Amino acid sequence: MASVIEHISDETNRENVYKTKELNLWYGENHALKNINLDINENEVTAIIGPSGCGKSTYIKTLNRMIELIPGVKTSGEISYRGRNILDRSYKVEDLRTKVGMVFQKPNPFPKSIYENVVYGPKIHGIRDKKILDEIVEKSLKGAAIWDEVKDRLNQNAYGLSGGQQQRLCIARCLAIEPDVILMDEPTSALDPISTLKVEELVQELKQNFSIIIVTHNMQQAARISDKTAFFLSGEVIEFNLTNKIFSTPSDKRTEDYITGRFG
Amino acid sequence: MKLIDHTKVVGHMNQRLVKNQVYKVIFFIATMFGLLILGILLYRILTQGAHYLNLDFLQNLPSRRPERAGIKTALIGTIWLVGVTAPLSLLLGVGTALYLEEYAKKNRFTDFIQVNISNLAGVPSIVFGLLGLTLFVRALGLGTSVLAAGLTMSLLILPVIIVASQEAIRSVPKNLREASFGMGATKWQTIVRVVLPAAIPGILTGGILALSRAIGETAPLVVLGLPLFIAFLPKTVFDTFTVLPMQIYNWTSRPQEEFHALAAAGIIVLLIMLIIMNSIAVLIRNKYQKRY
Amino acid sequence: MVSEKGSFSIQKLIEEKKKNKSAHTIIEKLVPFILLFTAVLSVLTTLGIVFTLIFETFTFFSKVSFIEFITEKKWYPFSETKGTYGILPLVSGTLRVTLIAIIVAVPIGLASAVFLSEYASERTRRIIKPILEVLAGIPTIVYGFFALTFVTPILRQFIPTLEIFNALSPGIVIGIMITPMIASLSEDAMTSVPNSMREGALALGSTKFEVSMKVVLPAAISGIVSSIVLAISRAIGETMIVAVAGGSTPTWGWDVTSSIQTMTAYIVQVSTGDAGYGTTIYYSIYAVGMTLFVFTLLMNLLAQYISKRFREEY
Numbered sequence: 032m033a034s035v036i037e038h039i040s041d042e043t044n045r046e047n048v049y050k051t052k053e054l055n056l057w058y059g060e061n062h063a064l065k066n067i068n069l070d071i072n073e074n075e076v077t078a079i080i081g082p083s084g085c086g087k088s089t090y091i092k093t094l095n096r097m098i099e100l101i102p103g104v105k106t107s108g109e110i111s112y113r114g115r116n117i118l119d120r121s122y123k124v125e126d127l128r129t130k131v132g133m134v135f136q137k138p139n140p141f142p143k144s145i146y147e148n149v150v151y152g153p154k155i156h157g158i159r160d161k162k163i164l165d166e167i168v169e170k171s172l173k174g175a176a177i178w179d180e181v182k183d184r185l186n187q188n189a190y191g192l193s194g195g196q197q198q199r200l201c202i203a204r205c206l207a208i209e210p211d212v213i214l215m216d217e218p219t220s221a222l223d224p225i226s227t228l229k230v231e232e233l234v235q236e237l238k239q240n241f242s243i244i245i246v247t248h249n250m251q252q253a254a255r256i257s258d259k260t261a262f263f264l265s266g267e268v269i270e271f272n273l274t275n276k277i278f279s280t281p282s283d284k285r286t287e288d289y290i291t292g293r294f295g
Numbered sequence: 296m297k298l299i300d301h302t303k304v305v306g307h308m309n310q311r312l313v314k315n316q317v318y319k320v321i322f323f324i325a326t327m328f329g330l331l332i333l334g335i336l337l338y339r340i341l342t343q344g345a346h347y348l349n350l351d352f353l354q355n356l357p358s359r360r361p362e363r364a365g366i367k368t369a370l371i372g373t374i375w376l377v378g379v380t381a382p383l384s385l386l387l388g389v390g391t392a393l394y395l396e397e398y399a400k401k402n403r404f405t406d407f408i409q410v411n412i413s414n415l416a417g418v419p420s421i422v423f424g425l426l427g428l429t430l431f432v433r434a435l436g437l438g439t440s441v442l443a444a445g446l447t448m449s450l451l452i453l454p455v456i457i458v459a460s461q462e463a464i465r466s467v468p469k470n471l472r473e474a475s476f477g478m479g480a481t482k483w484q485t486i487v488r489v490v491l492p493a494a495i496p497g498i499l500t501g502g503i504l505a506l507s508r509a510i511g512e513t514a515p516l517v518v519l520g521l522p523l524f525i526a527f528l529p530k531t532v533f534d535t536f537t538v539l540p541m542q543i544y545n546w547t548s549r550p551q552e553e554f555h556a557l558a559a560a561g562i563i564v565l566l567i568m569l570i571i572m573n574s575i576a577v578l579i580r581n582k583y584q585k586r587y
Numbered sequence: 588m589v590s591e592k593g594s595f596s597i598q599k600l601i602e603e604k605k606k607n608k609s610a611h612t613i614i615e616k617l618v619p620f621i622l623l624f625t626a627v628l629s630v631l632t633t634l635g636i637v638f639t640l641i642f643e644t645f646t647f648f649s650k651v652s653f654i655e656f657i658t659e660k661k662w663y664p665f666s667e668t669k670g671t672y673g674i675l676p677l678v679s680g681t682l683r684v685t686l687i688a689i690i691v692a693v694p695i696g697l698a699s700a701v702f703l704s705e706y707a708s709e710r711t712r713r714i715i716k717p718i719l720e721v722l723a724g725i726p727t728i729v730y731g732f733f734a735l736t737f738v739t740p741i742l743r744q745f746i747p748t749l750e751i752f753n754a755l756s757p758g759i760v761i762g763i764m765i766t767p768m769i770a771s772l773s774e775d776a777m778t779s780v781p782n783s784m785r786e787g788a789l790a791l792g793s794t795k796f797e798v799s800m801k802v803v804l805p806a807a808i809s810g811i812v813s814s815i816v817l818a819i820s821r822a823i824g825e826t827m828i829v830a831v832a833g834g835s836t837p838t839w840g841w842d843v844t845s846s847i848q849t850m851t852a853y854i855v856q857v858s859t860g861d862a863g864y865g866t867t868i869y870y871s872i873y874a875v876g877m878t879l880f881v882f883t884l885l886m887n888l889l890a891q892y893i894s895k896r897f898r899e900e901y
Binding site: 095097100102124125126127128129132133135137139140141142143151152154155156201204205208 | 473480493
């Protein structure tokens with residue numbers, strides 16, 4: 032199937048953070064990603080949508096090579112991040128993941144205090160100066176719009192927070208190493224509507240400083256918060272365009288079917 | 296013609312219901328049997344041994360005269376044994392569990408190690424004694440020392456600790472590891488900072504239970520040739536010593552009633568130690584249960 | 588690129604710290620090998636046991652004929668002239684004790700398992716299971732003491748011909764010791780039978796007893812049988828109870844009222860005696876240990892085979 036990827040008129044002239052060329056991925060025999068070509072700009076929100084099993088989660092996990100945690104995964108092609116191919120064996124995943132943060136489907140704070148959660152990243156990278164760590168905690172929690180709710184109980188266990196707060200704490204934990212890119216894998220799928228709204232607002236603010244790639248099964252969410260949208264189907268990119276273009280005048284019939292709710 | 300005669304079904308019904316009730320009672324009695332035995336056992340031992348149980352009993356050296364005999368050397372010997380066995384077996388057990396759960400690829404070698412561990416768990420303790428006798432007491436020339444006994448006991452409880460640690464490590468949710476990897480942590484950093492802290496209650500619970508087994512073991516130490524009677528304390532791990540179960544065995548195998556009472560008193564002390572350890576294990580388990 | 592935010596850049600700090608990271612890289616490479624080494628140690632333990640037993644057993648068979656060992660019905664190692672080493676009396680002692688233990692433990696263990704899994708409320712189960720665990724955790728020397736000083740005297744009131752050392756008393760007490768094991772493992776097997784199967788039978792008007800016997804037990808049979816086999820293995824390897832209460836008279840036959848000797852008790856007898864290193868008696872404990880090891884290993888493998896081969900897929 033030929034994918035329809037139009038040239039996207041891009042008057043902002045932003046730099047690419049990711050360039051994906053001819054990416055293929057297999058889980059054993061299962062060909063999960065087929066010939067993906069996708070360029071992602073910095074300081075934008077790029078949404079990836081598609082029905083379950085279309086490969087959208089697989090793709091985003093390939094961007095920080097978390098996919099390697101699954102045994103039997105094979106890849107071909109190239110993903111360059113800031114000009115270097117990350118699928119190259121010599122690219123150390125630890126370096127990559129220090130620059131590319133990730134927020135997961137279900138909030139996954141560590142069973143430690145709120146403070147310890149946030150400083151986890153800086154500490155593993157060798158930052159131990161208490162004054163700097165304190166500053167990082169405040170800045171990150173503020174950045175994740177949760178500072179006011181937790182500033183008085185930084186030493187309490189993160190498991191005492193509500194689901195929505197936990198997810199914002201996870202975002203703060205991610206911000207604490209000041210990543211360049213933040214990958215979000217259906218970050219609101221386990222949250223209630225109000226918490227979802229808070230996270231969506233947060234995403235809008237974060238894009239000032241970060242490039243954000245978000246996988247979502249919620250089309251309205253993609254329409255609300257993203258600048259560009261890629262539509263995945265059975266492991267292929269069917270269409271990639273400015274979000275308002277995708278949702279108003281999709282050029283592929285299958286995209287139209289999906290966003291109008293005919294399947295998925 | 297009807298295939299089922301309903302009057303017969305109804306007639307049969309009463310009999311079935313009675314049977315149901317009778318068996319319920321039988322099953323209940325069987326379950327209570329274990330409790331009853333436990334009660335009798337504890338009552339017997341308490342009434343037999345309480346008479347000898349006092350501070351002198353704990354502080355005296357063993358003696359041929361029952362009224363002056365004590366368990367000082369055996370009690371302190373048991374503590375020495377735990378001192379050697381606990382760190383050794385935990386280190387080896389947790390190391391093995393980490394390897395199997397975090398590093399090992401799923402292949403035949405890994406399966407082999409796993410099967411081997413479960414078979415090792417089924418080897419009678421006395422056979423571990425034969426291994427210890429050949430390897431530690433004779434080949435390495437350690438004699439009947441604390442170290443030889445500690446090494447033997449460590450190997451004996453190793454399978455239990457490995458399995459308990461594996462379960463504890465496996466129960467740490469995958470998404471915590473992902474969170475750590477996602478921030479650029481290495482595997483070892485993730486293990487040390489996320490996996491182990493979350494798994495430690497489970498590891499400790501399993502470890503304490505395994506150690507309480509080591510404290511009560513007699514057979515392998517008999518085979519190692521530990522003295523049944525000793526009047527001095529070990530100063531280093533290379534000194535010979537004896538433990539509480541050996542002392543109890545010694546007293547039990549004498550024909551005189553007085554020594555049986557001494558054995559009962561020794562058993563009370565042993566059981567108190569075990570109860571304390573088990574309570575700690577249960578406390579840890581309850582405190583940290585269901586956190587995810 | 589990453590823009591400067593606030594007073595410092597964390598990424599820059601991380602870059603700086605990375606320079607002294609070579610130690611970390613070495614640890615990261617080394618750790619898997621250290622852990623692999625500990626894992627291999629458990630394999631080495633097994634090999635150690637097997638080689639020790641084989642090696643010393645071979646020495647034994649250079650002094651005593653193998654045929655005599657497995658066919659002779661006399662075990663007189665301490666004879667003044669030349670000892671006779673026929674393992675059969677020791678095996679017969681072990682089997683008598685094990686059989687009694689199984690006769691005690693299987694009905695009680697299974698009945699408890701059915702009660703806990705099918706009849707007991709969650710609360711009752713939460714109280715009784717830990718007590719059974721306590722019963723399983725009592726040191727065997729304590730059980731031995733109990734057998735000798737309590738069970739034997741009581742039995743002697745009913746069976747006047749019972750000797751002080753006998754097979755019956757330690758057999759019963761070993762049965763008590765392995766009952767929790769059968770109860771707990773069988774209960775696990777029964778609880779894992781899905782409720783839908785019970786509901787199907789109950790909806791046809793079955794009583795609870797009928798459901799337990801005709802639906803749950805057959806469905807859980809592989810787990811139950813393997814728990815019994817494991818319990819047999821434990822009973823065969825049990826040492827202190829028989830050493831204390833069973834006696835030290837190797838006899839061939841089915842008599843359970845007089846003094847016997849099991850394989851394990853013989854090893855204890857030699858270990859506490861003064862048989863010197865290098866004597867035939869010394870090596871004989873390895874031959875007996877080897878026999879014991881083979882018996883228990885076969886039982887364990889059988890239990891694993893049963894639970895794997897006949898595992899019910901729900």
